[in-house]
Amino acid sequence: MKSELTLSIRQILKFIIIFLIVDFLFGSISKKIFYEQKTGKFYRSTYAIKEAKEDILIFGSSHAHRHYVPEVMEKELLKTCYNVGAEGQQLLFHAAFQKMILKRRVPELIVLNIDENFLYKSNAAYNRLSDLHPYYSEFKNELRSFLSLNSSFMDFKLFFKSYQTNSTLIHAIRYYISPQIDYKGYRPLDGVMTLNKVAFYEKDNSEKEYIQEIDPVFVAAFKDFILTAKKNNIKLVFVTSPNLIERSISENESFKMIKVISKLEKIPFFDFLNSPAYINQYDLFHDPSHLNDNGARIFTKSVAELINVID
Structure with missing residues (x-):
């Protein structure tokens, strides 16, 4: 019995050692491929973290990524600019x-481009934090409190190098085969909207990403974003992007709270959400909530002019 137990323990230890070696090798190779990407969302994130020296950084979801043209911002403000907007990402990210x-x-x-529903509960907001996994080894102090929100075993999971990058290889291969061109982080959208296209989007019954209930974790993240900027003496500006079709926001508790917090913290807030200059301007939009390149350039210029005024 004693010899059998000893043999079992040895086999278990051998398995663990082999597993850790394989994990280390696969994780190291994956990490190398990850950091060698030249295009795509992870390349843009890595550039912002490791290399960016620009004076102005644009944060936000797809409404930031697709609406702010650094070239225009630089021309108007005479400062360098990079767009670090990340599609689908919300305040936690x-x-x-x-x-x-x-x-x-x-x-x-x-x-920071504000989406009016940023403070509403959203499982997607927690799940998409996985995009930060590859950076965990180097940024544990910065990421632990955020990533642990989605799993109490996050430290254990991210101990394994292969887990950190297991969802990134497909992106790396995809963008190696078909590079995703951007212009200082900005990716333009082409085409123009029509009435027929609006009808198509209105018929889209895709599940909403949020529940109309304030998430205190998101409120804390919003306040933390402001506090971090202030501690580092960074000028902070909030903006909402325009829509093609006017939205009713009078009962949107998330948007109301965002505006209250912004006012209390004395952060300039430029609200274009239902701006008459964009409502029903089909030639400026790619879809009902995203500007095409022409619209993005006009919008960026407007934002830059407002920033110039407060400066």
Whole structure:
């Protein structure tokens, strides 16, 4: 019995050692491939964290990524600019991402494009934090509190190197085969909207990403984003992007709270959400909530002019 137990323990230890070696090798190779990407969302994130030296950084979801043209911002403000907007990402990601970037360099100005539902509960907001897994080894202090929100075993999971990058290889291969071109982080949308296209989008019954209930964790992340900027003496500006079709926001508790917090913290807030200059301007939109390149350039110029006024 004693010899059998000893043999079993040895076999278990051998398995663990082999597993850890394989994990280390696979994880190291995956990490190397990850950091060698030249295009795509992870390349843009890595650039912002590791290399960006621009004076102005644009944060936000797809409404930031697709609506702010650094070239226009630079021309108007005479400062360098990079768009770090990340499609689909919400406040938790932006608050964590901000801390990672500031560990290396502090920009002069951060523009955060606000989505009106940012403070509403969203499982997707927690799940999409997995995009930060590859950076965990280097940014544990910045990321632990955010990533642990989605799993109490996050430290254990991210101990394994292969887990950190297991969802990134497909992206790396995809963008190696078909590079995703951007212009200082900005990716333009083409085409124009029509009435027929609006009808198509209105028929889209896809599940909403949020529940109309305030998430206190998101409120804390929003306040933390503001506090972090202030501690680092960074000018902060909030903006909402325009829509093609006017939205009723009078009962949107998330948007109301965002505006109250912004006012209390004395953060300039430029609200284009239902701007008459964009409502029903089909030639400026790619879809009902995203501007095409022409619309993005006009919008960026408007935002830059407002920033010039407050400066």
